Amino acid sequence: MRGKNIVLAEDNSVLSLVLKFKLEKEGCKIFIAQNGKEAIELINKYQPDLILTDVMMEFVSGLELISYVRNELKKQTPILVFSSSGQEEMILNAFKLGANDFMSKPLIPNELVVRVKMLLLKI
Template sequence: MSDHILLVDDEQEMRKLLRVCLAPYSYVLDEASNGEEALDKIMAGSYDLILLDIMMPEVDGFELLKTLRDHLDNQIPVILLTALGDTERVVEGLKLGADDYMVKPFEPKERGGQQNG
């Protein structure tokens, strides 16, 4: 059985890039374009990992992470995807319960994507 990943990002191009990067690994990938949609999917499904953008309209990634850790499944690993690479924001995300973070923009091979040679 493949790992089930929820990708939450309001930017369609970022979701497309990550979909392409993850395709060779046969993950089951669900997508949400905002925090509310993600919350609905989390409540209805079962995920092994959540890739979560911080800067989204309405319900941002920090709010969704706090809800997840305080009220829902506390065990799902969460990796934050953020254009906010400053230390304060990264520490805030980790204190809220994120397991790791990736600063955008990033190269797919930075985090174990396909490499040539």
């Protein structure tokens, strides 16, 4: 995981900082977006190895973000989606659009690190 760039799109600043700390300990470089619009800017700027995104965000949703990466950018960058809604339809839509993994909130940071490692190994 050393040297991998990750864009984290999450509007909860406390959660963002916890995840940033955990993933930086593993040697990753984390770019935090407070909303989907910022996430798109960071993805275009840094070409990340992995994208972590909440489903519910301002301006551009996590689902729209997945669609943008897969359909506009034509990238197969691994995408892990998380949501507190737990709505089955939203989860299925995320996978249909091209998400690689899903986690329900509240997130378990150590589980997220393991899932990130697994996704990065598949690159």
